[in-house]
Amino acid sequence: MRNFIQRGDTLTIPAPADVLSGGVVQVGVIVGVANGSATQGAPVDVDVTGVFSLPKVAADAFAVGDAAYYASGTKLVTKTASGNTKLGVATEPAGSGAAEVAVRLSGAL
Structure with a gap:
């Protein structure tokens, strides 16, 4: 090509x-x-592809397949879509109180 x-x-x-x-x-x-x-x-x-362990909002709990968003103000992964940018999906569960979540990046949109 x-x-x-x-x-x-x-x-x-x-x-x-x-x-x-x-x-x-x-x-x-x-x-x-x-x-x-x-x-x-x-x-x-x-x-922009792959699975990475990233710091998350401590109060958020993720199940496998939950959407993950990036909050640029806090530099943390969150479940809150409003005002944040789609980052990918959780590939492992991460309970509230956990410091990180495994995220499969969505890639460049």
Whole structure:
């Protein structure tokens, strides 16, 4: 194919702010997990597919298959859709009080 650019599992985009490796990165509707650390404006490789263990809102309980959203203000995964960006789906249960939840990323939308 002459018009193929890349698989799209990992995108190289400008970091919207300083980011640490393993942190969630959001640029518009692209949401993924940084492969490395980067300063604001520098290119950062961001995985937009795969399953990652991510910090969550402690009070939220997730069942397998529950929608997971990213709250950019708190930098936590939440079940609250309103005002947040769809991140993916929970792949393991995570009770209230748990610090993290396993999320299969939805990919760049």
